[in-house]
Amino acid sequence: MLIETPAGIILPGHPFFDEYLYCTLPPGWRNFAYHNPDFAFVARPGDGLLQAVTEIELEDYLEGGEYDERMSELEDEDYISDNSY
Numbered sequence: 001m002l003i004e005t006p007a008g009i010i011l012p013g014h015p016f017f018d019e020y021l022y023c024t025l026p027p028g029w030r031n032f033a034y035h036n037p038d039f040a041f042v043a044r045p046g047d048g049l050l051q052a053v054t055e056i057e058l059e060d061y062l063e064g065g066e067y068d069e070r071m072s073e074l075e076d077e078d079y080i081s082d083n084s085y
Helices: 017-023 029-035 055-063 066-075 077-082
Strands: 039-043 050-054
Touching (some): 029 039, 039 066, 050 055, 055 066
Antiparallel strands (some): 039 050
16 A cells, blocks of 8 residues: 655555644635634544634534534544554
8 A cells, every 4th residue: 555655745544644634724724714713623524624614614513413423433443443553
């Protein structure tokens, strides 16, 4: 399995992929923040990528069940054991 390209791009499966993914802000977030001063970052279920959202979208995320779904993904035993290095 290829986990790093010759150019040094870290792909899924590399030990540092998740660490880098969770400490990097999404592209374009500064422009979004400039136009939406009340914003937050959320991690969508399934991929865990951060996304900038408005205050209303944050409420929908929390009350609509997406937050609970993401938390259950993180508590999943397979997820925890697969990402421990």
